[in-house]
Amino acid sequence: MAAVLAISNPVAIPAAAQEEAPLPTRSQAYLRDAIALAGIIGSAHGVRFVCHGDGDQYWRQHMMDLLAIEAPQRGSLRDSMVGAFNNNFTQVRNQHRRCTDQVLKEEVAYAAEGRDLANKMAASFFPRPR
Numbered sequence: 001m002a003a004v005l006a007i008s009n010p011v012a013i014p015a016a017a018q019e020e021a022p023l024p025t026r027s028q029a030y031l032r033d034a035i036a037l038a039g040i041i042g043s044a045h046g047v048r049f050v051c052h053g054d055g056d057q058y059w060r061q062h063m064m065d066l067l068a069i070e071a072p073q074r075g076s077l078r079d080s081m082v083g084a085f086n087n088n089f090t091q092v093r094n095q096h097r098r099c100t101d102q103v104l105k106e107e108v109a110y111a112a113e114g115r116d117l118a119n120k121m122a123a124s125f126f127p128r129p130r
Contacts, residue, residue, distance in 0.1 A: 026125065033121050034070045035080045037114055038063060042085035044110035046092025051099035051107075 026034075045059035063085050071078035096103045 030121060030125060031077060033117055034066075034077065035084050037117050037121070038066060038081035039084035039088040040110050040114040040117065041066065042088035043092045044107050044114065045085070046089040047096070047103055047107040047110065049089070049093050050096045050103060 041059050041063045045063070048056045048059055063081075067078060067081060071081055092106075096106075
């Protein structure tokens with residue numbers, strides 16, 4: 001059973017972290033980007049929540065996948081990522097009380113921003129041979 005954060009519709013954190021091999025060392029800039037990406041996903045989830053209701057888990061599932069890759073074990077990175085997701089989700093949800101065309105455009109913008117940041121992270125962590 002997953003422990004649930006206090007914010008409505010949060011990212012669940014597994015009650016017991018699985019024993020896995022440690023991730024390779026990542027730079028502080030990379031870790032900042034991972035936290036920023038979690039926040040962007042939280043913003044996009046906030047839009048989906050406003051426009052499609054709490055049953056739409058599209059962006060939340062992306063966050064769960066990101067956590068499984070970037071922060072599979074409990075710790076400060078995972079806590080920071082979950083915090084960024086939940087903070088941005090709450091901010092967007094509180095900012096937009098109803099779904100409009102402009103709100104839907106924000107989701108597209110968040111998706112593009114997240115894609116660009118994820119590509120930047122991948123390029124820095126997995127550079128292509130020249």
